[in-house]
Structure formats: C-alpha cells, structure tokens
Amino acid sequence: MWNFPLFPDQASTNAARVDALFLFELGVILFFTLAVCLAIFVLVVRFRRGRIVDRSGPPLEARWLEVTWIVIPLILSMIMFAWSADVYFRLYQAPPDAAEISVVGKQWMWYLQHPEGRSEINQLHVPVGRPIKLKMTSQDVIHSFYVPAFRIKQDVLPGRYTTLWFEPSKVGTYHLFCTEYCGTSHSEMIGTVTVMEPAEYDGWLAAGGAGPSQADEGERLFVQHHCAGCHRGSQVVNAPRLEGVYGKPVPIQDGKEVRFVTADDRYIRDSILMPRQEVVAGYQPVMPSFQGQISEPDLLKIIAYIKSLAAKETGTVR
Amino acid sequence: MSNEEDYLQEYTLRSWLLTTDHKRVGLLYMASITLFFFVGGAAATVMRLELMTPKGDVLGSPDAYNRLFTMHGVIMIFFFLVPSIPAVLGNFLLPLMIGARDLAFPKLNLLSWYVYMTGGLIGIWILLFGGVDTGWTFYTPFSTMFSNTMVVTAALAVFITGFSSILTGLNFIVTVHTMRAPGMTWFRLPLFVWSHYATSLVMVLGTPVLAITVMLVALERLFHIGIFDPKLGGDPILFQHLFWFYSHPAVYIMVLPGMAVISEIVPCFSRRPIFGYRFIAGSSMAIAIFGFLVWGHHMFVSGQSMYAGMVFSIISFLVAIPSAIKVFNWTTTMYKGAVWLDTPMLYALGFIGLFTIGGLTGLMLASLGVDVHVHDTYFVVAHFHYIMVGGAVMAYLGGIHFWWPKMTGRMYPEIWGKLSALIVFVGFNLTFFPQFILGYLGMPRRYYEYSPEFQVLNVMSTAGASILAVGYVMPLVYLLLSLRQPAYAGPNPWGATGLEWQTDSPPPVHNFHDMPVVTAEPYDYSPEAFQEEHDHAVSHASR
Ligand code: HEM
Ligand SMILES: [Cu+2]
Numbered sequence: 001m002w003n004f005p006l007f008p009d010q011a012s013t014n015a016a017r018v019d020a021l022f023l024f025e026l027g028v029i030l031f032f033t034l035a036v037c038l039a040i041f042v043l044v045v046r047f048r049r050g051r052i053v054d055r056s057g058p059p060l061e062a063r064w065l066e067v068t069w070i071v072i073p074l075i076l077s078m079i080m081f082a083w084s085a086d087v088y089f090r091l092y093q094a095p096p097d098a099a100e101i102s103v104v105g106k107q108w109m110w111y112l113q114h115p116e117g118r119s120e121i122n123q124l125h126v127p128v129g130r131p132i133k134l135k136m137t138s139q140d141v142i143h144s145f146y147v148p149a150f151r152i153k154q155d156v157l158p159g160r161y162t163t164l165w166f167e168p169s170k171v172g173t174y175h176l177f178c179t180e181y182c183g184t185s186h187s188e189m190i191g192t193v194t195v196m197e198p199a200e201y202d203g204w205l206a207a208g209g210a211g212p213s214q215a216d217e218g219e220r221l222f223v224q225h226h227c228a229g230c231h232r233g234s235q236v237v238n239a240p241r242l243e244g245v246y247g248k249p250v251p252i253q254d255g256k257e258v259r260f261v262t263a264d265d266r267y268i269r270d271s272i273l274m275p276r277q278e279v280v281a282g283y284q285p286v287m288p289s290f291q292g293q294i295s296e297p298d299l300l301k302i303i304a305y306i307k308s309l310a311a312k313e314t315g316t317v318r
Numbered sequence: 319m320s321n322e323e324d325y326l327q328e329y330t331l332r333s334w335l336l337t338t339d340h341k342r343v344g345l346l347y348m349a350s351i352t353l354f355f356f357v358g359g360a361a362a363t364v365m366r367l368e369l370m371t372p373k374g375d376v377l378g379s380p381d382a383y384n385r386l387f388t389m390h391g392v393i394m395i396f397f398f399l400v401p402s403i404p405a406v407l408g409n410f411l412l413p414l415m416i417g418a419r420d421l422a423f424p425k426l427n428l429l430s431w432y433v434y435m436t437g438g439l440i441g442i443w444i445l446l447f448g449g450v451d452t453g454w455t456f457y458t459p460f461s462t463m464f465s466n467t468m469v470v471t472a473a474l475a476v477f478i479t480g481f482s483s484i485l486t487g488l489n490f491i492v493t494v495h496t497m498r499a500p501g502m503t504w505f506r507l508p509l510f511v512w513s514h515y516a517t518s519l520v521m522v523l524g525t526p527v528l529a530i531t532v533m534l535v536a537l538e539r540l541f542h543i544g545i546f547d548p549k550l551g552g553d554p555i556l557f558q559h560l561f562w563f564y565s566h567p568a569v570y571i572m573v574l575p576g577m578a579v580i581s582e583i584v585p586c587f588s589r590r591p592i593f594g595y596r597f598i599a600g601s602s603m604a605i606a607i608f609g610f611l612v613w614g615h616h617m618f619v620s621g622q623s624m625y626a627g628m629v630f631s632i633i634s635f636l637v638a639i640p641s642a643i644k645v646f647n648w649t650t651t652m653y654k655g656a657v658w659l660d661t662p663m664l665y666a667l668g669f670i671g672l673f674t675i676g677g678l679t680g681l682m683l684a685s686l687g688v689d690v691h692v693h694d695t696y697f698v699v700a701h702f703h704y705i706m707v708g709g710a711v712m713a714y715l716g717g718i719h720f721w722w723p724k725m726t727g728r729m730y731p732e733i734w735g736k737l738s739a740l741i742v743f744v745g746f747n748l749t750f751f752p753q754f755i756l757g758y759l760g761m762p763r764r765y766y767e768y769s770p771e772f773q774v775l776n777v778m779s780t781a782g783a784s785i786l787a788v789g790y791v792m793p794l795v796y797l798l799l800s801l802r803q804p805a806y807a808g809p810n811p812w813g814a815t816g817l818e819w820q821t822d823s824p825p826p827v828h829n830f831h832d833m834p835v836v837t838a839e840p841y842d843y844s845p846e847a848f849q850e851e852h853d854h855a856v857s858h859a860s861r
Contacts, residue, residue: 036670040652044659048658049656049657054654056654059593059654061597066594066597073638085628087686088627148760181452181453183451184384
C-alpha cells in the first residue's frame with residue numbers, strides 16, 4: 001500500500017532536462033515558502049500582543065527593501081524564463097534524422113502508423129536511443145498527446161498538423177494519456193508506449209508482416225483517388241507534377257501577385273482538401289476538393305508518398 | 319445611537335427584494351452566493367468520492383462525472399468566486415469606507431443582483447435537467463459540434479451573469495471617482511478600495527469579451543457559421559485566445575479582492591500602519607493591467623507559435639512580481655506591531671501561506687519547458703485551487719468574520735471561529751497538496767478513472783476534502799446562530815481605523831449620522847493602544 005511513486009520515470013532525454021529545471025524551481029519555491037512561513041511565525045511570536053518588546057518607530061516604507069524584493073525575484077524569474085525557454089525550444093525542434101510516426105486522435109482512441117507501414121492502436125513501439133518525430137492530427141475534437149515519462153505533451157488539432165519529438169532513453173513500458181478533455185471517454189483514451197532495444201524493435205516491425213510502407217500505401221491511394229490521372233504520367237489535365245515538390249517553395253497566384261509558399265504538410269493537406277485556396281501560378285483552378293472523401297490516416301499516407309518523391313526531379317513550371 | 323434607523327430594521331420580504339440600499343444588496347448577494355458555494359461544494363464532494371478508487375464505481379457513468387465537474391467549475395467560477403468578495407463585501411463596504419451614503423447608482427446595483435440571480439437560476443436549471451459536459455472552459459469544437467448537452471443554455475447563463483459583473487464594476491468605478499468624502503484623497507483610500515477599483519477595471523474591460531465569446535459559441539452551435547470549426551473553415555485556437563483573454567484576467571477578479579481583504583485585516587490585527595502603502599496600491603493596478611497580457615500562458619501546448627509562447631511566458635513572470643510585493647509587505651507589517659491572532663487574522667495568515675504556494679507554483683507553469691509536462695494535469699488543479707480556494711475563499715471567510723460585527727452588530731464565538739480557520743487550513747492542505755505530486759507523476763485532469771498507482775494520493779485528497787467540508791460548514795452554523803443574540807458588538811469591536819468603523823453596527827440606513835471628513839492617512843494604528851472595546855465585545859459573544 002505504501003509503495004506508491006512520488007516521482008515519475010525518466011525515460012527520454014527531455015525528461016532529464018525538464019526535471020533539472022523543475023528541481024531548481026522547487027528549490028526556489030521551497031526557499032521562499034519557508035522564508036515567508038518562518039518570518040510569519042517569528043513575527044507573530046516575537047510581537048504578539050501583550051508581550052513586552054520594543055515597538056518604537058515601526059517603519060512605514062523602506063525604498064531599499066522594496067527595491068530588493070523587486071529585483072531579486074526579477075533576477076530569479078528571468079533565470080527561470082531563459083532556462084525554460086531553452087528546454088521548450090529543444091522540445092519542439094526535432095533533429096532532421098528523426099523517424100516520423102503519424103498519429104491520429106479520435107474519440108476515443110489513438111491511431112499510430114510507422115513509416116515502415118505497421119500501424120497500431122493505443123500502443124506505440126519505439127526503439128531506444130533513436131529520435132522519433134510525431135506528426136499528429138485529429139479527426140474530431142482537440143486531443144492532447146501526453147507521455148509523462150518523456151515529459152512531452154502537445155495538443156492534437158482537427159484540421160491541422162502539430163509535431164512533437166522525443167528520444168527514448170530507457171527500455172520499458174510507459175503511459176500514454178490524452179490530456180485535453182475530449183468528451184465522454186476522455187479518461188479511457190489512454191495507451192502505452194513501449195521502448196525496446198533497436199534489434200527487438202526491428203523484429204517487432206517485421207512481425208507485422210512485410211506489408212507496404214506508409215509511402216507505398218500512399219501511392220496506392222494516390223492512384224485510387226485519381227490523383228495520378230492529372231499529376232503524373234500522361235496527364236489528362238495540365239496539372240503540376242509532384243516530384244521534388246515537398247519542402248520547396250511553390251509559386252502561388254494571389255490575385256495579380258505571385259507569392260511563394262513552402263510545400264510542407266500543411267500546404268499539401270490544404271491543397272487536397274481546399275484546392276482553390278492556393279493555386280500554383282500558371283495553372284487553372286480545376287482540381288476538385290477531396291474534403292470528406294479521404295480519411296485523416298489516408299491523408300497522412302498520401303503526404304508520406306509525396307514526401308518520398310522529394311528526392312526525384314521536379315517537372316513543375318518555373 | 320437610535321436603533322430605529324438601522325438598515326436591518328425592516329423585515330418584510332418586499333423590503334428586501336425592492337431595496338436599493340447597498341448594504342442590503344450586499345446581504346442579498348451573500349445569501350445567494352452561499353447557496354451556490356454549497357451546491358458547487360456538494361458537486362466537489364461527490365467528485366472526490368468518485369476519485370477515491372481508480373475505477374468509476376460511485377457515479378457509474380463517465381457522463382455523470384463530466385457533467386459534475388463542469389457544473390462544479392461553472393458554479394464556483396461564475397456564480398461564486400467572481401461575485402463573492404466584490405458583490406458581498408465590496409457592495410457593503412465600499413460606500414462606508416469612502417464616507418458615501420450609497421453607491422453612485424443604487425438601482426443599478428439592485429438590478430445587478432437580479433441579473434445575477436437570473437443567470438444563477440438558469441445554471442441550477444441546467445444542473446437539474448441534463449447538465450453540460452464541456453468543462454467550464456467550453457473548448458471548441460467539442461462544445462460547438464460534438465457535445466450533446468445544454469451548451470447553449472449554459473452560454474446564456476454565463477452571458478447574463480456577465481452583465482451583473484459589468485454593472486457592479488461600473489458602479490464601483492463611478493462611486494470611487496465621484497463620491498469620496500471631503501479629505502478622502504486617492505492616497506488616503508483604504509487599500510480595499512484600491513483593489514476593488516483595479517478589479518472593477520478588469521470587470522468592465524474583460525467581461526464583454528467573454529460575453530462575445532460565449533455568444534459566438536452559441537451561434538456556431540445553432541447555425542454552424544464557421545468561426546471555430548475547422549471543417550467550416552474556422553479556427554479552434556481562436557476560441558482559446560478569446561476565452562482566455564477574459565478568463566485569465568478573471569483570475570485577478572477572483573484574487574485582487576482577496577488581497578483587498580488581507581490588506582485591511584493584517585494592519586488591524588498587527589496594530590500598526592501597513593508597510594509600503596503606495597507599493598501595495600500600485601501593485602494592484604499593475605496586476606490588473608499586466609493581467610490582460612498573459613492569457614497565452616494557458617496555451618503553451620495548444621499549437622500557438624513558439625515565439626508567442628516566449629512572449630506570454632516572460633510577461634507571466636513579470637506579473638508575479640507585484641504579487642510578491644504584496645506578500646512581503648503584509649509580512650513586514652507585523653514587524654514591531656502587536657500581533658493578535660483572532661479569527662480574521664488566522665484566516666489572513668492562512669491566506670498568505672496558501673497564496674504564496676499557489677503563486678510560486680504559478681512560476682513553474684509560466685516556465686515553458688516545465689508547463690509542457692504539467693499542463694492539464696492535477697498539478698494545475700492543485701495550483702488553481704491554492705490560488706482560488708486557498709486564496710480567495712480564505713480571504714472571503716476572513717473578511718466575513720472581520721466585518722460580521724459591522725454587518726450584523728453581533729460577535730461570533732471566537733473559539734469556534736479559530737477552530738474553523740484551523741480545520742480549513744489543515745483540510746485544505748491535505749486535499750490539494752497531494753495533487754501537486756499526482757500532477758507531476760502525470761495524472762491528467764478531468765479523469766473519471768485513473769491508473770491504480772495514483773490511488774494512495776487520491777485517497778489522501780478525498781480524506782482532506784471531508785475535513786475541509788467540515789471547516790466550511792462550521793462558520794455557516796455559528797454565524798447564523800450568532801444572529802439570535804442581541805446586537806452588542808458596538809461600533810468598533812476590533813478598534814480598527816477606517817470610516818466604516820466610525821458608524822453604528824449595524825450601520826444606519828444612510829450609513830453615517832454626520833458626514834465624515836477625513837483628516838488622516840489610513841491605517842493610523844498604534845501598537846500601544848489597548849483594545850478594551852474588543853475584549854468587551856468578544857466576552858459578550860462567548861457568554
Ligand atoms: C471542497 C473543496 C473542493 C474540492 C474537494 C474540489 C475538487 C475538485 C475536483 C476533484 C475537480 C476536478 C478536477 C478535474 O478532474 O479536472 C475540481 C475542479 C475545479 N474546481 Fe474544485 N474543489 C473544491 C473547491 C473549489 C472551489 C471553492 C472552487 C472555486 C471557488 C473550485 C473551482 C474549481 C474549478 C474551476 C475546477 C475546474 C473545473 C473544470 O475542469 O472544468 N473548486 N475541483
Ligand atoms: Cu482525447
């Protein structure tokens with residue numbers, strides 16, 4: 001009964017950074033709380049009513065004292081701010097070589113897919129010591145992806161991609177929670193993250209069968225939804241080719257002006273769902289919207305496919 | 319001291335429901351918010367019982383729990399905390415403290431109570447006939463497109479109640495500007511008045527934004543106009559910006575009046591002038607103004623830009639400074655005083671301790687990297703209960719005890735008062751301290767079931783809540799019982815300075831027999847003066 005935890009597991013490189021700052025702040029807080037309590041206690045005892053003490057000339061204002069207790073907290077809090085901003089920036093800037101796993105939240109479960117193709121529900125398997133980047137979206141309301149042992153959290157929004165990264169540092173099984181209230185079964189929208197040795201992880205991936213990778217599935221969908229008809233091979237309509245587009249600036253006709261937009265996940269998603277919003281310069285706005293026809297996981301697959309074309313030569317206008 | 323004209327003399331229901339006397343309106347508010355406090359408290363008790371075990375086996379349905387925490391939050395925030403000190407103590411005391419006969423707009427004041435009651439009764443109606451399950455934050459698109467509960471009605475209740483806040487705020491601002499007694503300069507205003515002035519500015523500037531926000535939620539729900547729903551081209555983050563633009567400053571609507579009360583009690587029970595009067599007055603204004611610039615610290619993991627996060631974080635650290643000034647000044651006020659631990663002072667010291675913990679843990683939440691981990695966990699639940707319950711409610715109870723003799727002419731039994739303060743303090747810490755640990759361990763909030771390793775701390779919290787409940791019921795009982803005694807408290811049982819103590823207890827209908835003229839600074843206490851009048855009054859109560 002008395003064996004219950006008082007401090008969470010530390011299972012990612014981020015956890016140690018957050019804990020170090022937290023413990024520093026805890027120290028500051030304890031110091032000030034104890035100082036205030038002690039001061040109150042001493043003053044109440046020393047100057048309690050009826051006791052004979054020197055009460056002459058109580059100070060009414062002391063500029064130097066006020067300035068001291070403005071400046072010291074100010075300095076301490078600026079230290080906390082700078083330190084915490086540093087931790088925050090590291091949490092949101094994934095290393096470029098991170099493996100990208102897709103996450104879709106919906107009432108009330110998590111759907112996760114690995115680039116190699118294997119997908120899982122309410123479970124995430126990752127290799128220890130390798131950076132992992134999550135690309136996340138929601139099919140309905142706002143959810144939030146939270147792994148306490150990694151000290152990471154990020155809201156998962158409908159209609160948008162958010163990202164999060166971590167590097168697991170300890171083998172084991174950890175909680176995965178949803179922390180943005182999302183309706184009836186919010187507290188059941190939970191799962192586990194299993195951190196494995198890399199070799200074990202590769203075995204686990206293979207055990208899912210050598211199915212198509214996420215990008216290959218995306219290609220299948222690309223053909224199935226007739227994207228290919230316009231965007232590659234013998235084009236039916238004059239549409240931009242998508243090889244080499246991902247990550248590059250694309251010229252967009254904006255009234256009479258042309259502006260450049262980076263072809264990232266958001267751009268590709270919006271181009272599929274709201275094609276009239278940003279039309280590539282030199283093309284007619286003829287693409288139909290696929291709103292309501294392609295599910296969130298499938299959108300992620302198609303994006304993965306287009307991303308896999310990034311290295312190929314582009315055939316777009318310039 | 320002619321009793322005929324004391325403001326409590328008339329007994330008919332009509333005389334209460336049609337009164338324009340600020341003192342009576344204050345008491346009307348007191349009766350109604352007490353009711354709401356206990357309704358919200360009952361919801362809290364049931365929730366804590368549910369959380370005693372990791373499985374949902376008390377209520378039996380997650381929806382019931384979700385509706386319960388929503389109503390607990392809505393009632394406690396909109397129908398208890400926001401009106402509590404300003405509408406009860408502020409209404410009662412503000413004119414007395416500045417030497418006025420009433421507020422600037424007495425009829426508007428009565429109207430504000432009716433508006434408040436209309437909103438409140440709609441709230442109770444929702445509670446009885448279905449409930450709402452969105453949480454008091456009404457986040458979209460859940461509230462606009464997915465919830466099947468009475469969201470529009472709840473939005474209406476909040477919308478209506480907001481107007482009572484605006485009316486009260488306006489009334490206070492105009493009153494402070496135009497109705498001060500001769501000699502009552504700005505720097506002779508009691509700090510209670512300064513704090514209420516700052517609060518009123520926040521009420522008047524912030525509440526309309528809330529009204530617009532909940533109106534948009536209702537419109538989106540009814541007509542799908544596409545403001546917040548991404549499927550219709552809307553933006554769910556926009557809602558959060560609008561909501562917190564009111565609701566963060568609203569935290570200061572809850573806590574500034576609490577600071578107001580503490581700034582009166584501490585010098586009186588230390589028998590010396592408050593230390594750093596101008597810094598405390600200035601810090602109230604600074605909190606009110608800066609409070610409008612930090613709403614984005616609720617959204618560090620929402621998907622807003624990292625740079626916005628940085629700006630909101632740094633400003634949040636800056637707002638902590640004026641609060642720290644107050645804590646240090648209150649503490650220093652006891653130095654070379656003659657400290658006296660009667661009930662109001664016990665509540666005030668409790669406030670200082672709990673508010674310090676609540677405020678300092680706020681620094682952790684302002685820290686970007688740490689907040690990512692603890693956001694939307696029990697750490698946050700603990701933090702805001704320390705501020706709002708440990709802070710605002712302690713101050714409210716302290717204030718009620720301090721001014722009870724003024725309002726009713728009766729003393730309460732001191733021994734019971736001290737006991738209640740002690741029980742509340744112990745119960746409070748046992749309830750909410752374990753939640754900091756739970757939160758750092760990673761237990762998310764708004765969970766009706768949880769992982770078994772969190773149970774021990776949850777059981778501690780529930781045990782604390784039952785102690786706390788006893789502490790909250792006690793004052794209700796002995797204060798009401800004290801009304802059976804004759805009005806013996808005398809005009810000034812604490813030997814306090816301040817104009818409100820210079821008139822009868824309970825005060826006459828028009829507050830003062832002769833219009834006061836102010837010739838001295840506030841808090842003109844001297845440690846040497848002995849308080850025979852006080853001892854006399856207290857001895858009456860304990861007979
Ligand atoms: C007897 C004392 C109280 C207890 C035991 C208590 C307990 C709780 C619990 C268990 C929750 C739900 C936390 C969650 O699952 O997220 C909660 C939420 C909350 N409480 Fe209390 N509470 C108490 C008093 C108060 C008071 C006096 C106030 C305000 C004056 C207050 C304001 C709130 C608010 C605003 C929420 C958030 C509701 C939401 O998440 O929508 N509580 N409280
Ligand atoms: Cu969720």
